[in-house]
Amino acid sequence: MKRAIDAGKCQLDSSDEPWIHFHVGSAYSYRAMARFRRHNWIGAFLDGRRSIDHLKKALKGDPKLYDVYFGLGGYHYWRTARAGFIRAVAFWMPDRRELGLRQMELAARHSRYIRNGALHGIALSLYDAGEFERAVVFNTQVVGPIEPATNGSLYMRGRLLARRQDWSNVEVTFKTLLEKLPPRSVGYQVECKYWIARASHELGREQDAREWAAEALAQSETRQPDLELESALDTFGTIYQRLVALQQVLQ
DSSP states (O other): OOHHHHHHHHHHHOOOOOHHHHHHHHHHHHHHHHHTTTTTTTHHHHHHHHHHHHHHHHHHTTTTTTTTHHHHHHHHHHHHTTTTHHHOOOTTTTOOOHHHHHHHHHHHHOOSSHHHHHHHHHHHHHHHTTTHHHHHHHHHHHHHTSOOOOOOHHHHHHHHHHHOHHHHHHHHHHHHHHHHTTTTTTHHHHHHHHHHHHHHTTTTHHHHHHHHHHHHHHHHHHGGGGGGGSSSSHHHHHHHHHHHHHHHHHH
């Protein structure tokens, strides 16, 4: 990512092309989210600000570059939604979550390249905001047309189904996702197994639930936190606590 940023900034020394600003801003935005999911709040905040500077310049140069609104919307939503450290030291920041949601929706409707990413981003943000039924609407738009579904959209679908307590489909969805995940994604594999165990328990299949929970707990010991990102929704610690609580219920 650093190479992409450096290459783009080098081109900006001789050109103020909006698309170059867009690509540099998007690279900063991607790195900001990665740092956010590693709980590097300061790094995420600084990269987010750098991203916004370039994205605004891109939009000023080309007002029809609607793809920009996905990055703007993500920044405006998540900077006040989850970054507790930033809120503590920058209490003067206004809450722009609704603006962020509107901007991401604008990108989903009018962007050239980033529609599906924007749809997923809106669904994720709406879930975080507690607007679960609205999140279902946007998640359905990205799950249905894309075959096979992306891992991110499948994960979001499973979490939304769990909110609806549709346990049969929760089980199917997380089993499908589990088969698709790469071996290095230990944290997400453990979470999939937690939700499968939870669904089995809710469906009255206690032995299946115990087996899935035991497997998830054993695998959790192999996770290397420094090599994995946290979920945007829950930390691995939160998932692990739920898993332990479920195992206690199943004993």
